Amino acid sequence: MDRLQKVIANSGYCSRRKAEELISKGHVKVNGKIITELGTCVKSSDTVTIFDKSLTIEEKEYILLNKPRGIITSTHDEKNRKTVLDLIETNKRLYPVGRLDYDTTGALLLTNDGELANLLMHPKNKIEKVYIAKITGFIDKENLIKLANGVYIDNVKTAKAKVRLKKFDKKTNTSLVEITIHEGRNHQVKKMFEAIGFKVLKLKRERISFLDVKDLKSGEYRYLSLKEVKKLYAETKK
Ligand code: URA
DSSP states (O other): OEHHHHHHHTTTTTTTHHHHHHTTTTOOOTEEEEOOOOTTTEOTTTEEETTTTTTTOOOEEEEOOOSSSSSSSSOTTOOOOOOOGGGOOOHHHHEESSSSOOOEEEEEEEOOOOOHHHHHGGGGOOOOEEEEEEEESSHHHHHHHHHHHOOOOOTTEEEOEEEEEEEETTTTEEEEEEEEEEEOTTTHHHHHHHHTTEEEEEEEEEETEEETTTTTOOEEEOEHHHHHHHHHHHTTTO
């Protein structure tokens, strides 16, 4: 037995809040009967429909992929380009948790657990994402502090970040910077560097919360353990 809004969110249909809205507005039926009361409990044998279409509840799957360059983070592409889902063998309706750019590599979660996906993506839950950016030129302390305190991208200031210069290569005149953020705005890291006059040449997401891709080759993936899934949920409740 689980609460109706949780069952809907868990199915990946929408967030729990959106599910509550759909229930309150009378768009959800259980065994053919409209249910508007939030918190109504349903069994796995019950038939849940939203806008008269039945909700398919799949077994949950959680995958950590080391995304290669040159692949789009999407479930399908109009131009028929390769997507991250082409790298994964599954019969489940998985979708990526957030987005990595076409040329960004590294940690990407894919799941059909809509509730966890929404929790991980919500900025209020402050899930850490650690990136390594290779940028043009030498970045000094002053600029690192600017990034850490927040810079304006698209007229909105970014939240505080952790920033560390890992290496400066004199020969190629490039810096390697570790930057930890918990927001997930579009092209955020590239735009943050751009805002202070640096160009990102390469970008890798090393870690999402406690999950890193050190043991995965480019294009490889693995299933999360139950313990890791529980820990991820716990991270969103901190
Ligand atoms: N920030 C970016 O600019 N690109 C990504 O792919 C992820 C974060």
